[in-house]
Amino acid sequence: MQLEYSIEGGDFSHAGFASSQVKRVLKQLNVDPKLIKRVVVCLYEAEVNVVAHAYSGIIHVLINTNEIVMKLADKGPGIPDISLAMQKGYSTASDKVREMGFGAGMGLPNIQHNADDFKISSNVGEGTNLEITIKL
Amino acid sequence: MKIREVADIVQGVVLSADDMLDHEVEFAFASDLMSDVLTIPTEKLVLITGLSNIQTVRTAEMADVQCVVVVRNKKVTNEMVELANENHIVIIECSSSMFKTSGLLYQNGIKPIY
Numbered sequence: 300m301q302l303e304y305s306i307e308g309g310d311f312s313h314a315g316f317a318s319s320q321v322k323r324v325l326k327q328l329n330v331d332p333k334l335i336k337r338v339v340v341c342l343y344e345a346e347v348n349v350v351a352h353a354y355s356g357i358i359h360v361l362i363n364t365n366e367i368v369m370k371l372a373d374k375g376p377g378i379p380d381i382s383l384a385m386q387k388g389y390s391t392a393s394d395k396v397r398e399m400g401f402g403a404g405m406g407l408p409n410i411q412h413n414a415d416d417f418k419i420s421s422n423v424g425e426g427t428n429l430e431i432t433i434k435l
Numbered sequence: 436m437k438i439r440e441v442a443d444i445v446q447g448v449v450l451s452a453d454d455m456l457d458h459e460v461e462f463a464f465a466s467d468l469m470s471d472v473l474t475i476p477t478e479k480l481v482l483i484t485g486l487s488n489i490q491t492v493r494t495a496e497m498a499d500v501q502c503v504v505v506v507r508n509k510k511v512t513n514e515m516v517e518l519a520n521e522n523h524i525v526i527i528e529c530s531s532s533m534f535k536t537s538g539l540l541y542q543n544g545i546k547p548i549y
């Protein structure tokens with residue numbers, strides 16, 4: 300099964316919509332709630348990052364019998380130093396993002412922690428790509 | 436304890452999902468930082484928070500938190516109530532500080548995670 304969603308940068312009222320839809324589908328498929336939580340926590344932090352740091356993005360979620368693969372591709376400023384961005388506490392978030400309860404530099408490390416496999420790549424001035432895999 | 440007891444103890448007003456009032460909770464976590472809440476794997480969790488916006492409810496949804504206590508008289512919007520109802524999340528509004536709310540629940544047997 301493949302699901303696709305688009306995300307708009309800056310649109311905090313809809314941040315989390317895709318994660319919510321994916322959660323619904325996984326529940327219907329009777330996936331273990333502990334696994335669902337890991338999937339949607341990763342996807343939600345990744346979705347919030349697109350809203351917080353990029354201009355627009357596309358999410359593809361692939362659900363197989365043995366794994367769930369989430370791909371996020373955004374158009375945005377990109378990340379100049381990925382190893383720095385992966386460090387706990389590193390954040391360039393605006394006050395607006397902090398008001399929303401994010402922007403403490405914990406998103407990417409938490410995605411890494413919850414994922415079985417996590418790939419991140421970025422081109423400065425173009426955008427950022429994430430691939431998050433969770434084994435079922 | 437049941438969520439309805441949480442509401443009584445903090446002298447709060449239940450704003451959503453009253454179908455969940457008999458649901459059991461055991462732990463609580465107090466934070467205004469949603470990224471922090473998303474790191475917690477614990478079930479049967481009450482979130483005590485001073486952050487009242489749509490992302491508070493989204494975070495509770497993703498983290499499987501069934502009860503959110505919004506402290507310090509922060510305004511809960513209709514949009515938040517709607518989303519909470521859809522997801523069977525009880526929002527309790529209360530006028531006490533985060534410190535007092537946490538203390539009351541701790542005194543009555545709700546456990547910390549750390």
Ligand SMILES: Nc1ncnc2c1ncn2[C@@H]1O[C@H](COP(=O)(O)OP(=O)(O)O)[C@@H](O)[C@H]1O
Nearest residue numbers: 348352384390391392402403404405406407427
């Ligand atoms: N999609 C993205 N586009 C551009 N920059 C990003 C993106 N995702 C993360 N970043 C950068 O990495 C930093 C750390 O991200 P994260 O750990 O999620 O923390 P936070 O979002 O709270 O700042 C961000 O502050 C930002 O500088």
Ligand SMILES: [Mg+2]
Nearest residue numbers: 347348406407
């Ligand atoms: Mg983030």
